[in-house]
Amino acid sequence: MSFSPLIRQLIDSLRILPGVGQKTAQRMALQMLERDRSGGLRLAQALTAAMEGVGHCSQCRTLSEDHLCPQCADPRRDDSLLCVVEGPLDVFAVEQTGYRGRYFVLKGHLSPLDGLGPEAIGIPELLARIAAGSFSEIILATNPTVEGEATAHYIAQMLLGKGLSLTRIAHGVPLGGELELVDGGTLAHALAGRRPMVE
Amino acid sequence: MSFSPLIRQLIDSLRILPGVGQKTAQRMALQMLERDRSGGLRLAQALTAAMEGVGHCSQCRTLSEDHLCPQCADPRRDDSLLCVVEGPLDVFAVEQTGYRGRYFVLKGHLSPLDGLGPEAIGIPELLARIAAGSFSEIILATNPTVEGEATAHYIAQMLLGKGLSLTRIAHGVPLGGELELVDGGTLAHALAGRRPMVE
Structure with a gap:
């Protein structure tokens, strides 16, 4: 009532x-x-x-009502860089950084237990997109989770020996935090990935 | 973009x-x-x-697409009790307690600084509803805020001398809390409103 x-x-x-x-x-x-x-x-x-x-962009597979999404339709972007992410919200996040290359949007990450293999998340489409493009670097920007890492490694394996530079976004301490609050795994990555201060 | x-x-x-x-x-x-x-x-x-x-119930003024809301249309309710609340969500809250009298829903509370006087919140309609009904008790269940208290007192003043029992919901300590976390004003009300344990 x-x-x-x-x-x-x-x-x-x-x-x-x-x-x-x-x-x-x-x-x-x-x-x-x-x-x-x-x-x-x-x-x-x-x-x-x-x-x-709203459907999917025919090139990067992100959500878009147009045949090409705003990022794919922009002729001024760098056609040598491809950033691979897990979903449309990640495109928005990476855009905020000033990145101006191209994107490819997976349907999530590999998850064999849920029955999500390479076909389910769109890896064949990714390989076709890379074969059709003129990229020199593929940035694997899947999430820093176990599944995201596995997905990045799987894709890297598929692209070995094709003359592409394969990179993964850096792990480390986030800006503005306190070291004592950072978990051990992240801090180990931050130490292992240390860089010279004067280059 | x-x-x-x-x-x-x-x-x-x-x-x-x-x-x-x-x-x-x-x-x-x-x-x-x-x-x-x-x-x-x-x-x-x-x-x-x-x-x-969705419009308003013609009797209690709550939101409803029918001429009478479910509470006003129910013939089995107690026609001697009227509960006055500040908004439709309060009806839902009071219903959870098992109350089965009638309702009248104001449009918020008196707030002279915002230009909300008795007409703006529907007090003339409330008085007309009471005059047309056969209530013996009016329960003033406006919120326990300064404005809610003022609104309850204003309505009580308007209804004095009409032979109606005018009641206000009790203030006191909420169930399940700890006494040391209760604010002083509430605790003072709880003390002043103390009741015999064996009646």
Whole structure:
């Protein structure tokens, strides 16, 4: 009881959003109904347009409603660099760094236990993209997790002997932290990867 | 750059939800696009239906698409009790307690500094509802804040001398907490409102 059917249905539907439980969904639904109905309608239109319109970029496989995503369509980017990431959000993260090469977006990482092999995450498409391009360096920027490392190593194995420079993003201490709070594995990577201060 | 226009528009629209910033909106948008497009479309339909269809219950003023909300339409409820709350979410909270009287939902609380006087929050409608009903007790369940207390006192003043029992929800220590963590004002209320253990 207590909420009318349309409101209940809205609350239930909001719960598909990640991190949104019953209480948050209630607050979201009632705030929109009480204060921002036009915003709620705009959100409904944006949802419909995106769910029906967005596909995958034919070149880098990221989410995009156009045949080519903004990164692939930009002629001013460096065609010798290819950055391989696990998902579309990683493209956004790497873009923030000022990187201006090309991308290839996998569908996650290798996970044999979940039945996700090379085909499932798009490695054949990656190899085809590399064969069709004129890259000199492939940057493997999968996540610094066990699965991400395994995926990077697998891809590196497949590309050995093709005359490409294969690189992996560096592991080390993040900026702004305190050394005593960094976990041992990260600190070991940071020590092993130490670099001369005066080059 | 980095996201295509439809995705950018969806991320911007998601930010009208309370507590959702840029990063959360990105995660929500991409998760729906990658894993749950049908859920996203259902959410869009539920939003449209609710934003266009939901009005106010003609009796208690809560949000409802029907002329009478589920609480007002239920003939088995106690018509001698009226619980006055600040908003629709409070109805839901009071319902959880097993209360089975009637409700009246104000539009928030009195806030003269924001220009919200008795008319703005629906006190004339409350008085009309009480005059038309057969209530014996009015439970003032506005929030335990300065504004909520002021609103409860104002309503009590308006209802003096009408032969109604006017009650306010109790202040005291919440269940399950520790006394040393309770603020002084609450503890003072709990002491002043102490009750005999054997009645």
